Amino acid sequence: MKSLAKRLQVRRGRTRLADWKTDSTPECKGKDQANQQLAENLARIDELQYRLHAEARQSLLLVLQGMDTSGKDGLIRKVLTVFNPQGCKVWSFKVPTLEEAAHDFLWRIHRAAPATGEVAVFNRSHYEDVLVVRVHELVAPSVWKPRYHAINEFERQLHQRGTRVLKFFLHISREEQRERLLARLDDPLKRWKFSDADLVERRSWRSYQRAYEEALARCSPAHARWHVIPADRKWYRDFAVSQIVADTLEQMNPRIPKARLAVRNLRSRLAR
Numbered sequence: 670m671k672s673l674a675k676r677l678q679v680r681r682g683r684t685r686l687a688d689w690k691t692d693s694t695p696e697c698k699g700k701d702q703a704n705q706q707l708a709e710n711l712a713r714i715d716e717l718q719y720r721l722h723a724e725a726r727q728s729l730l731l732v733l734q735g736m737d738t739s740g741k742d743g744l745i746r747k748v749l750t751v752f753n754p755q756g757c758k759v760w761s762f763k764v765p766t767l768e769e770a771a772h773d774f775l776w777r778i779h780r781a782a783p784a785t786g787e788v789a790v791f792n793r794s795h796y797e798d799v800l801v802v803r804v805h806e807l808v809a810p811s812v813w814k815p816r817y818h819a820i821n822e823f824e825r826q827l828h829q830r831g832t833r834v835l836k837f838f839l840h841i842s843r844e845e846q847r848e849r850l851l852a853r854l855d856d857p858l859k860r861w862k863f864s865d866a867d868l869v870e871r872r873s874w875r876s877y878q879r880a881y882e883e884a885l886a887r888c889s890p891a892h893a894r895w896h897v898i899p900a901d902r903k904w905y906r907d908f909a910v911s912q913i914v915a916d917t918l919e920q921m922n923p924r925i926p927k928a929r930l931a932v933r934n935l936r937s938r939l940a941r
């Protein structure tokens with residue numbers, strides 16, 4: 670089902686996020702079907718990661734972005750744990766530390782890029798440096814504007830050395846965010862996740878959408894397109910991302926290397 674990725678991919682030019690539905694379910698007939706497909710996708714991913722690791726020539730980078738409560742953590746917990754931890758690392762990028770801030774914005778990112786045969790998941794990423802930084806005017810426009818170009822160059826380099834860059838924007842509505850923040854307040858088990866900062870960020874919803882629109886439009890070359898995942902329904906989000914990850918790994922077609930072994934001879938040595 671290669672068409673799912675195509676349908677959700679950002680093409681060149683301006684992208685109006687308002688034109689992308691947050692509650693649609695393309696290529697999916699409902700929750701039951703989504704969950705069944707999810708299970709199949711996880712089995713495919715499991716096998717393909719094994720081959721990726723054995724081949725040790727390519728790597729996969731998954732970039733997750735989205736507004737607060739859009740489901741980045743949930744997606745990692747429910748879908749991306751399928752990856753064998755011996756070959757997958759998850760990186761959560763927060764406000765830069767003093768050391769990170771003393772370097773160029775890609776420094777901490779490049780160090781986290783996956784080695785050959787490995788998978789890396791970015792929970793937030795280098796895109797924060799054209800998102801939060803822009804919305805809150807943490808640096809001057811003359812500093813963040815050239816970053817789109819720097820990001821494209823960086824991702825092109827990764828691609829050229831065999832890293833597939835897959836980017837997912839988890840797209841929720843402002844109303845859905847309200848529901849999820851309220852749920853965090855209502856549920857004692859979720860209350861720890863509630864942060865005053867989320868309410869401050871929520872006030873900048875429009876500015877964030879605009880910043881996202883520009884980042885998605887300017888950083889979607891053919892080899893590293895953004896995918897806009899309708900994420901109001903968690904089961905759809907999980908299905909869609911698992912499907913695109915499995916399809917991409919299939920396209921990468923990692924092969925288990927042929928071992929040149931004198932099997933008969935080795936067997937006879939093991940007989941003793």
Ligand code: AMP
Nearest residue numbers: 762763764765793794797798801802807
């Ligand atoms: P969370 O993902 O909820 O743990 O929050 C992490 C916070 O770190 C978010 O508010 C991000 O906007 C913030 N953050 C991540 N990267 C940067 C960055 N490069 N500059 C400033 N803030 C950042």
Ligand code: MG
Nearest residue numbers: 737738864867
């Ligand atoms: Mg948060």
